Amino acid sequence: MAHKVQAVIFDLDGTLIDYEGASHEALEAPLLRRDKALSWDLHGKIVGTKTEDWSRTILQDVSMDPGALTPEAYVQEYLEEIKALYSKIPAWPGTLPLLRALKKAGFPMAIATSSPRISFDEKMKHHQEILDLMDAVVTGDEVARGKPAPDIFEEAARRLDRDSRRCVVFEGSPLGIAGGQAAGCLTAALPDPRFPENARRLEELRPTWMLTGGISDFKPDDLRLDCED
Template structure:
C-alpha cells in the first residue's frame, strides 16, 4: 500500500528496514498517534514531533489516488456538496491541499481532528461535517480507506464505500457497505448520485484482469486527468451528498 511504500523510503534514512508489521496500527490514526508507533517500534532517535516534521513534507507531496480528480470534478460539476473529514490537524490538511488547489476549492466544508473533541473512530468528525453541509447524516455517502474511518462513518449512520489503503486485509473493511479496489471502480448511480458520463467501463482502461489501481500509478490518466482533451479522445459507449475521508 501507499503508506508502506512511503515509510519504506523514509526509514532508509535512519538505516531501518520497514517490514509492514505496524501498518494496521497506524492507518486511520492521528498523525501523532501514528508517529508514536513508528518512533517506538523502530527505536528512532527522535521524538514523535520531530518524526512528523521530517515525514510530513514527503507525505504532503504525494499525488492524489487514481480517480480522485475525476470523481471530485464530476460531483462538483453536478452540484453535489462535498466535505473533507480527516484525522489530521487543520494545519496538516492545509499543507497537503496546497499541493492540490483544485481539490481544496471543491470542498464546501473541511473538518480536522483538532476541530472536534474526538477523532475517528468516534462519529463526531463526520457528524460535524454533515452539520456544516446542512445534510442529514443518513443522506451522506462516505469514502474511506481505513478501519477507524469506516467505524466512524457507520457510527454516524452514514453509508460507506471503502477503498482499502491496506491490500490483502479484507477483514478490516467488512463493516463498509461496499469495498472497491480503486476510485475508478466507483459506480455513483448505486448511491443515488449522478453517474459518470465519460465511459461506462473506464476502469478497464486502467487496470486489467483485476489488477489493483495502485500498480498503475504511472499511467497517463493518473497524471493527466486535468487535460480535458485526454478524455475527449476517448469515445463514450452508447448506453441507456458525499463525504471524503
C-alpha cells in the same frame, strides 16, 4: 433529487490521493536514522489515525528508546520529510472525474482528514482542483477524538448542514470506515493492496460499497438509492 443521500464526505490520504507510498518513505526516514525500520504491516495499523496517535504507536512497536526519539520529535521530523514529497503525490485515477460528476449532480462534498491543518494546507497546494470542489474541510486537529470515533464525520456533516445519516463516507482505512459507520453514514471502502490485512478488516466491517478496483469504480448513479430511516 430522486435519492435520499444528501452529501458525500471523503477522507484524503489514500482515498482521493495516492499518499501512502510517500508517507511510508517519510515515516521510515527518522527510524532509519536510528537503526529502526517500518514494516508495511505496522504502517497499515496507523492509517487514518491522528499524529499524536500514530507517532506513539509506531515508536512503541519498533521499541524506540524514548531518549532517542519522542513522539513529538518524530512528528516534526516526519513533517519535514513529507513536505519534500508533496509535489510527487498524485490524485488517484478517477478522483477528479468522480468529484466533478458529484458536483454537477448537486451533492455537497467535504474532506474529513486525520491530518493536521498545517500539513493539509501544504499538500493541497498541489491538488487545488480537489480543494476547489469541496464545500467544507475538517482536519484532525479540529475534533476532540480521532477515527474510529465518529467526531470528524459528524462535524463534516454539520458544516455541510446535513444529517450524517444521509451522508456517504469514502475511506481507505478500517478505522475510517468504522468511524463513518459510528456516525450513521453509508460507507464506501477503498482497500489498498499494500495493506492486505486492512483489506480483510474492511471486508469484516461490511461497508455499503467495497471498491476493490479503486475510486473509479464508483458512479454517482450508485447514490440513487433508498436509505432506511
